[in-house]
Amino acid sequence: MTSEGAPAAREIAVIAFAQTDHRRSTEESSEVEMLMPVLHEVLAQTGLRAADIGFTCSGSSDYLAGRAFSFTLALDGVGAWPPISESHVEMDGAWALYEAWTKLLTGDADTALVYSYGKSSPGSVRDVLTRQLDPYYVAPLWPDSIALAALQAQALIDAGHTDEPALAAVGARNRADATANPHAQLKGRLPHGDYVVRPLRTGDCPPVGDGAAAVILAAGERARELCERPAWIRGIDHRIEAHALGVRDLADSPSTRLAAQKAGAFERPVDMAELHAPFTAQEVILRRALRLGDDVRVNPSGGALAANPVMAAGLVRIGEAAARIHRGDSGRALAHATSGPCLQQNLVAVLEGDPR
Amino acid sequence: MPEVLQAPLVVEFPFTRSLGPVQSAFLTGLRERVVLGVKTGDGRTLVPPVEYDPVTAEEIRDLVEVAPTGTVTTWAWNHEPRRGQPLGTPFAWVLVRFDGADTALLHALDAPGPDAVRTGMRVRIRWAEERTGAITDIACFEPYDGEPGQPGGHPGEFEDPLTGIVAPARLDYTYSPGRAQTAYIQALSAQRTVGERCPSCRKVYVPPRGACPTCGVATAEQVEVGPRGTVTTFCIVNIKARNLDIEVPYVYAHIALDGADLALHARIGGIPYDQVRMGLRVEPVWTEGARYPDHYRPTGEPDADYETYKELL
Numbered sequence: 001m002t003s004e005g006a007p008a009a010r011e012i013a014v015i016a017f018a019q020t021d022h023r024r025s026t027e028e029s030s031e032v033e034m035l036m037p038v039l040h041e042v043l044a045q046t047g048l049r050a051a052d053i054g055f056t057c058s059g060s061s062d063y064l065a066g067r068a069f070s071f072t073l074a075l076d077g078v079g080a081w082p083p084i085s086e087s088h089v090e091m092d093g094a095w096a097l098y099e100a101w102t103k104l105l106t107g108d109a110d111t112a113l114v115y116s117y118g119k120s121s122p123g124s125v126r127d128v129l130t131r132q133l134d135p136y137y138v139a140p141l142w143p144d145s146i147a148l149a150a151l152q153a154q155a156l157i158d159a160g161h162t163d164e165p166a167l168a169a170v171g172a173r174n175r176a177d178a179t180a181n182p183h184a185q186l187k188g189r190l191p192h193g194d195y196v197v198r199p200l201r202t203g204d205c206p207p208v209g210d211g212a213a214a215v216i217l218a219a220g221e222r223a224r225e226l227c228e229r230p231a232w233i234r235g236i237d238h239r240i241e242a243h244a245l246g247v248r249d250l251a252d253s254p255s256t257r258l259a260a261q262k263a264g265a266f267e268r269p270v271d272m273a274e275l276h277a278p279f280t281a282q283e284v285i286l287r288r289a290l291r292l293g294d295d296v297r298v299n300p301s302g303g304a305l306a307a308n309p310v311m312a313a314g315l316v317r318i319g320e321a322a323a324r325i326h327r328g329d330s331g332r333a334l335a336h337a338t339s340g341p342c343l344q345q346n347l348v349a350v351l352e353g354d355p356r
Numbered sequence: 357m358p359e360v361l362q363a364p365l366v367v368e369f370p371f372t373r374s375l376g377p378v379q380s381a382f383l384t385g386l387r388e389r390v391v392l393g394v395k396t397g398d399g400r401t402l403v404p405p406v407e408y409d410p411v412t413a414e415e416i417r418d419l420v421e422v423a424p425t426g427t428v429t430t431w432a433w434n435h436e437p438r439r440g441q442p443l444g445t446p447f448a449w450v451l452v453r454f455d456g457a458d459t460a461l462l463h464a465l466d467a468p469g470p471d472a473v474r475t476g477m478r479v480r481i482r483w484a485e486e487r488t489g490a491i492t493d494i495a496c497f498e499p500y501d502g503e504p505g506q507p508g509g510h511p512g513e514f515e516d517p518l519t520g521i522v523a524p525a526r527l528d529y530t531y532s533p534g535r536a537q538t539a540y541i542q543a544l545s546a547q548r549t550v551g552e553r554c555p556s557c558r559k560v561y562v563p564p565r566g567a568c569p570t571c572g573v574a575t576a577e578q579v580e581v582g583p584r585g586t587v588t589t590f591c592i593v594n595i596k597a598r599n600l601d602i603e604v605p606y607v608y609a610h611i612a613l614d615g616a617d618l619a620l621h622a623r624i625g626g627i628p629y630d631q632v633r634m635g636l637r638v639e640p641v642w643t644e645g646a647r648y649p650d651h652y653r654p655t656g657e658p659d660a661d662y663e664t665y666k667e668l669l
């Protein structure tokens with residue numbers, strides 16, 4: 001980030017995090033009704049009011065909502081009058097956080113509110129996600145999200161990096177850890193289940209659900225004023241791979257590895273990691289790409305296998321990692337978010353608390 | 357709380373997409389039962405072909421024919437085919453590397469069961485009977501244990517090349533408007549209009565969406581507004597919309613219902629279009645069985661004073 005002679009970059013931290021209880025359906029609420037309590041909670045944690053926030057950035061998807069410009073209605077929950085500085089990404093909120101981070105780096109703002117939400121319940125998320133695929137060669141075949149993840153899992157099994165019992169154990173560990181997470185949707189002991197698309201069984205797949213998350217970022221001294229133990233973003237980077245699935249080695253995630261390297265993840269070991277792995281095989285791939293040993297606590301929240309609100313699950317990973325630093329449970333944490341089929345796009349953030 | 361409303365919502369869109377030279381050649385080739393790849397600078401052959409080298413980002417358009425036979429590089433057994441997928445019977449999703457290619461193409465493999473599929477198995481194309489120049493011109497792959505096919509050396513030039521495709525999509529939703537809008541719609545069915553008051557700024561929003569966009573807080577207190585209101589601004593519509601049975605010109609207006617702090621919009625009737633004015637007092641006209649007012653008409657009251665609605669413009 002910094003080069004000789006250049007002024008040091010501003011220190012930026014995640015200072016607050018809130019999320020909904022993730023549930024199969026929230027049909028009684030509109031998006032803004034679902035989102036608003038989370039916005040209020042994250043503001044209350046810092047004592048900030050909406051009018052105090054320097055920059056607001058959100059992530060969501062019109063295809064989930066089935067409506068154009070759906071994010072504009074969610075803005076009602078922010079209080080956008082008098083006018084605010086605001087932006088939106090049609091992606092997981094982790095990428096909205098990246099945009100907010102760059103905004104704070106420029107010095108244009110000292111605080112940022114980042115939120116994202118997704119309601120999968122109105123539609124079929126397996127079908128909805130086919131619309132993000134190459135429209136010429138792939139989307140006309142309607143390969144759903146589980147089918148593509150299953151191809152990736154088989155590639156991993158063929159490469160000798162895992163097998164079905166090992167995948168079952170990944171699912172079981174995540175859901176067992178989720179029992180300590182009051183927001184998780186699927187928790188406790190679950191059978192590995194029947195095949196959905198072989199080799200993936202129900203236990204290898206994330207729950208379908210609705211949810212929202214929000215974080216607040218602050219720069220430098222402002223972060224220390226507002227938070228007892230800020231989760232400093234030491235590095236953050238995101239990378240993408242070729243969109244054609246048949247060009248990629250699906251058993252590996254070079255974009256995750258590169259993003260981690262650019263974010264400084266390999267400079268010193270982390271003590272925990274929140275990985276956005278909606279499918280069990282993807283956790284195996286990510287652990288390898290990130291060189292995470294068995295001594296690193298992975299997904300104490302239960303991860304996306306316990307709650308996968310599409311468009312918010314990546315931001316939740318950053319929030320969960322930051323919250324552990326806020327509580328003093330972690331000194332240096334890695335957070336990862338993914339988007340697109342088979343881990344096509346990956347974001348890695350390294351978070352640290354002040355030395356104690 | 358009354359039951360939240362739900363309704364089916366179908367989103368359908370036929371995207372019309374243009375093709376560059378490489379995609380055009382590939383899809384036209386499928387129509388003619390020819391499989392084309394594209395060569396990269398380092399000599400690899402990409403199938404399906406792309407216009408830019410995924411490694412160097414160089415533009416590439418050196419087309420080369422590959423065989424219609426190939427090898428499965430990974431697979432997944434799909435025992436419950438979904439709408440739009442290539443086969444209606446259980447099948448395997450496969451990535452297939454054609455003989456002569458260095459990358460793989462995603463498609464379906466028709467096989468009797470998962471035990472008949474493995475990585476490394478040999479397959480060939482089963483062509484669709486009617487081909488239009490689309491990825492679905494490959495009906496699917498089928499197991500094949502013969503010799504590798506021989507590419508014909510096609511240069512990738514066609515007499516009647518495709519220049520575009522139509523990519524239809526359909527997604528089905530069950531739309532639910534949430535608590536606040538459900539209450540609004542249910543009240544409308546009794547020919548009443550309800551808004552919600554912000555607990556902070558006291559403004560009454562109609563239709564309510566459950567939040568005050570100024571304060572960013574939940575609105576909950578229901579307030580009945582109208583039925584009468586004031587025209588705050590309007591426009592004269594001179595072009596007939598398709599499927600709309602209203603004579604032009606007509607007036608479309610913002611109407612501040614009595615007691616509301618936000619104007620609704622609706623058509624004005626019962627008065628010549630050129631006599632509609634700001635401040636005109638109006639009331640809703642319901643037609644039999646309708647779920648919302650057909651239009652608003654003058655009440656005959658004196659016009660509202662500008663001061664009473666200037667904040668609502």
Ligand SMILES: [Zn+2]
Binds near residue numbers: 554555556557559568
């Ligand atoms: Zn208000």
